[in-house]
Amino acid sequence: MARRAIVAANWKMNGDLTLVNTMVTGLTNVELQDNVSVVICPSTPYLSSLVTKVKAEQLNTAICIGAQNVSEHESGAYTGEISTKMLRDLSVEFAIIGHSERRSYYKETSTQVAHKVNAALNAGLTPILCIGESEAERATEQTETVLASQLQPVIDEVGIEKFIDVVIAYEPVWAIGTGKTASSEMAQETHQFIRQFLAQANENVAAKVPLLYGGSVNASNCEELFAQADIDGGLIGGASLQVEQFKIICSAAKGK
């Protein structure tokens, strides 16, 4: 059974046209192992030039572009929002959905996240569904309950069979941007829980869903994390803004 690995760059509200250029130039000679995709997710204003440059450089087809968010609505009076169709028009293939920063700062609920995943799938975009517990939730042993409560509304809305086209990113909130990475054992244990939770609904699908780890991944810790049985790559924040470091992380990923 082949499960692909993915390394996704979440630039968040960082980066500029210079980074777009240096990233594309850097990726011209990135060495990827078998069955690995790389997804670059810049802020919306840079999507178009990133797509154009990736095409112009004729990069490896494993290099894809993703958005950091998407509207759950098809179209209409939603000022500032971006639809799935608009992203598809730009040849965007992935969309990060339900990042903890959107859940906490913009009050996105798991129900809204489920609507967004549904909209993305209907448009042929691959959702990178983010889930993760806070430090207090981990400390009070609520991690599994929280993850289940974030996953179940999505399963209920789209159906477990559609998860074959979903990527899940486990990002413990306390590890994001803090330099505090989950240990590889802790990350593996949690990824295993996520896969088992999906397997209760459909074992076949669960075995194929790429589960990414996110939270202070860097060039030094990526190899050990990616070696874990249920870790299929990473969602990278800070380290994805540094092209050489990001390339090392991409090269460490391997399909399972």
Ligand code: 13P
């Ligand atoms: P850092 O890699 O900066 O901790 O960010 C992780 C993240 O939130 C990626 O989505």
